[in-house]
Amino acid sequence: MFLVGSILSWFLRQRSSQILEFMEHPAECQEQVFQSLLENGRETEWGKQFDYNSIKTIDEYRQRVPLQDYDSLKPYIERIMKGEANPLWNSPVKWFAKSSGTTSDKSKFIPVTVQSIEDCHYKGTTDMLALYCQHNENSKIFDGKGLIVGGSHQINQLNSQSYYGDLSAVLMQNMSFFGQLFRTPDLSIALMDDWEKKIEAMAQATLHENVTNISGVPTWTLVLIKRLFELSGKDNLHDIWPDLELYIHGGVSFTPYRDQFLKITQPEKTRFYNVYNASEGFFAFQMNNTDEDMLLHTNNGIFYEFIPSSEIFNEHPKTILIDEVDTDTNYAIVISTNSGLWRYVVGDTIRFTSTRPHKIEVSGRIKHFINAFGEEVIVDNSDRAIAAASQLTGAEVRDYTVAPLYLSFGGKGGHEWVIEFAKMPPDIEVFAQLLDDNLRAVNSDYDAKRQKDIALHRLIIDVAPEGTFHAWLKSKGKLGGQHKVPRLCNDRKLVEELLVIINNN
DSSP states (O other): OHHHHHHHHHHHHTTHHHHHHHHHOHHHHHHHHHHHHHHHHTTSHHHHHTTGGGOOSHHHHHHHSOOBOHHHHHHHHHHHHTTOOSSSSSSOOOEEEEOOOTTOSSOOEEEEOHHHIIIIIIHHHHHHHHHHHHHOTTOOGGGSEEEEEOOOEEEOTTOTTOEEEOHHHHHHHTOOHHHHTTEESOHHHHTOSOHHHHHHHHHHHHTTSOEEEEEEOHHHHHHHHHHHHHHHOOSSHHHHOTTOOEEEEOSSOSGGGHHHHHHTSOTTTOEEEEEEEETTEEEEEEOSSSOOSEEEOOSSSEEEEEEETTTTTSSSOOOBOGGGOOBTOEEEEEEEETTSOOSEEEEEEEEEEEETTEEEEEEEESSOEEOSSSOOEEHHHHHHHHHHHHHHHTOEEEEEEEEEEOSOSSSOBEEEEEEEEEEOOSOHHHHHHHHHHHHHHHOHHHHHHHGGGSSBOOOEEEEEOTTHHHHHHHHTTOOSTTOOOOSBOSSSHHHHHHHHHHHHO
16 A cells, blocks of 8 residues: 555646646636537537537627526436436436535535546546645655545436435545545445444444545534544544544635644644535635645636626626636636536635635635625624634634524614534633624624624624534434535524524423
8 A cells, every 4th residue: 555655646746737737827728628618518408509509709608608506407407317318418427416405405416427527526636635745745645545524325216327415425436446445434334324323333444444634524524533532532533543644624614623623633743625626516625734725726627707796696797707806806606517517606605815826715605694784794704703702712613603683682683693612612701702803803894883883783692502503404304424504694594493403402
C-alpha cells in the first residue's frame, strides 16, 4: 500500500499544469465547456425543442433557453427515470442523486450520467487532492484509507435497471476497484440505510483501521466520532488513528463546528479542506491548508452563469458570465451540465472572494434567509455570529435554526433561535446577547432594525434537548448522509415542529 500510495501521490502532483490552465484562463475554458455541452445536447429532445443546431454563441443560448428549476425539468427527469432515452442528455442515465430536500417532504432526483461521474465529480475530487499533495509534499494520505461518512442507494421502482440514492452512495458504488482499496468501511456497511445501525457498524469496522482522511458532513461525522470515543475510551481522534491528516467537509458551513474538531484532534497534524460537491455537480474546492475559500472548477463539464442578488427575484433575471463577476456581491448560480441540466438555478448563493483566480464562498440559499422585517439575514451571517458567540463563551453548538417571531413586543418583531448545544454556555442570556451583538456586527440591515429596538427586539433562544434535531430529521425520513437542517426560514413551520418535539420531551 505504501508504494502504491507514493506513486498515486506523484501522479496527482502532475495534474498541476492542467489546474493552472483553468485557473488562468477561466473564460476560455468555459467557452470550450459550453460548446461541448451544446454538441452533446443537439440530438436530445431538449436540444431539438430549442434548436441547438442553430445556436452558435453563449448569448444566443441565454436568449433562447429560459432559466429552469427542478419543477420545470421534473417531467423530463421522471421520463428518464422510467427508462426513456435522450430527453435531456445523449447517453443512458443509470443513476440519480436523491437530494436532501431540506424542509420539503418531496425529494429531488438529479440525473447522474457517466460523464458527470467521471468528468465532474471524480475530476473535481482528483484536482483537489492534486493540490493537497502539492502543498503537502510529505503527505501519507494514501498510505492508509479514507473514511467516507456517506449515504445509501436503492433500486429505482420506476425502472429496475437504474438506481437512486445520496450522491456519496452513487460515487462510492461507481468507484473503481483501485479506488475501493483506499476507502473504508466495506460497501455493505457504507451503504446501509438505517443510520442508527450504520453508525454502530461503521464505528466497529473502522476502529482498528489506519484512517488517514475523513469525508462527510460535520454533524454526522461528529455522531460517528462520539461512538468511536465510547468504544475506545479515548477522547482524541489521533489516539485512535495516529496518521489522520485530512478532514474533507461540505454540505454545511464548517464555521460553527471548527472549534469542536480542533478539540478532538491534534491541530498540528490535522488539515480541514472545504469542498462544494452538490448533487448537481462538483463546483469548487479549497486550494491549500490556510485559505478556506474555494477555487471554482471551470473545466469539469459545467457551464456557469450568475444572477446578481439585485436580479434574483425579478421575473426575468439577467445573468452574467465568469469574466463579469466581481467580489462582495451575492450571486445565485445557474448551471448547464454534462448530466443534462440546462440553465438550472441551483438554489445556492455564493460570493466571489477573488477573481484571480476565481475563488468563492457559499453565502446561503435563495430560499433560506430571513427578511420578515427588512433585515435580510443570510446563512453566512448567522454562522459567523454563532461561531463568535460560541468562542467567547466556550459553548459548542450541535445544530440550530432560526425563524421570525411575529409576536408583538410593543409592536416589534424578533428572531427565535432553536439551538441544540453539545456544550452549554455558562449563561444562556450572556450567550444570547453576544449572539445578537455579533449578528449586528456582520449585518448592517439587522443592526439598523435593532437600533434602540426600533423594529426588532433582541433575539430569543429556545434550548433544545440533546437529540431534538435528530428526532426531527428522523420524523422526515432524513437521517444521515447529506441531509441537513435549514439554518434560516422565512416562516415558522420548522421551528413550530421543533417546539412540539421539545415540549413532548
